[in-house]
């Protein structure tokens with residue numbers, strides 16, 4: 542059957558998305574399903590039930606990645622679609638969840654049409670894509686792609702000292718499969734853009750050409766706790782002030798370095814008392830740039846600034862890498878397939894880079910990879926008000942269906 546005649550069942554996709562959105566729903570209208578939390582477990586249970594109801598072969602690997610496989614006519618590497626169902630703390634309903642639900646809908650459409658692809662096709666939900674609780678982000682796909690061992694991943698700790706492997710066991714999702722057990726012929730991911738570009742251009746879809754480089758640093762600043770009322774300013778070793786200076790310096794670099802992004806998302810002050818000059822501050826920096834070289838320059842400038850500040854103000858500063866991934870180009874042939882599928886469906890589409898990290902960044906290490914974006918209203922994401930229209934959701938899912946079907950039978 543020609544791929545161009547296939548269409549997903551929009552209402553069915555939206556009802557699955559609504560069902561998943563109800564898990565970990567927040568009063569603000571978003572979702573909070575932190576990786577390996579009880580809400581994440583409920584979302585996983587829901588997904589496994591949906592995959593089993595579709596008659597797929599459901600497998601879980603040692604890092605908790607969940608995969609549903611539709612057997613093809615021939616043995617061999619599979620066309621894998623996927624994303625993640627974990628969210629950040631103030632997440633929306635679409636980030637990650639849409640890509641998983643759209644992959645489920647693609648396989649449900651093929652089943653309803655009685656179509657068996659040449660190659661196996663699968664949908665996967667990767668563990669801890671967000672990196673909001675455990676580091677690095679894209680952890681499940683990173684392990685799947687062989688970038689990190691299961692043992693190292695299991696040993697990761699969250700901010701409260703919870704151990705990833707223990708949490709995985711607690712929620713019952715430490716599977717038996719070896720991550721990466723299903724060889725991939727190609728990986729396709731549908732995702733919301735999470736930025737303002739598509740909407741600002743009047744809508745349409747995005748054929749993602751790749752993902753920018755990312756560097757997450759955790760800094761521990763140690764000063765001298767002292768009385769906020771009796772300690773003269775010249776006698777203070779104030780890590781809170783140092784943290785503010787570092788945040789400001791990183792922000793200044795975004796004005797002088799092309800395409801540079803910088804964000805301080807976590808600041809934990811100890812002892813956190815109004816009348817104490819702090820002892821320690823733990824802060825994070827999220828640095829991103831489409832250019833590996835410019836990102837490296839930015840990181841070096843931050844480290845130099847910290848060394849000078851430390852020597853001048855007597856603050857001890859230590860660094861810990863939380864995530865570090867290079868700029869990742871996707872596969873030209875697959876990008877073109879996404880474009881062709883959209884054009885055949887009468888959908889306007891433009892090429893663009895992804896500002897956000899995605900599991901596709903990891904899958905591109907092991908197989909041809911591409912993504913299709915749909916517009917984010919207001920460019921909002923990692924925010925309960927995250928929103929995409931039903932029309933764009935259907936358009937993106939039909940592109941995913943047609944591209945995946947084409948690749949699975951090529």
Ligand code: HGY
Nearest residue numbers: 670671672678897898
């Ligand atoms: O941080 C990111 O870019 C992704 O949402 N994990």
Ligand code: MN
Nearest residue numbers: 636637670899
């Ligand atoms: Mn995402």
Ligand code: MN
Nearest residue numbers: 636671897923
């Ligand atoms: Mn995200």
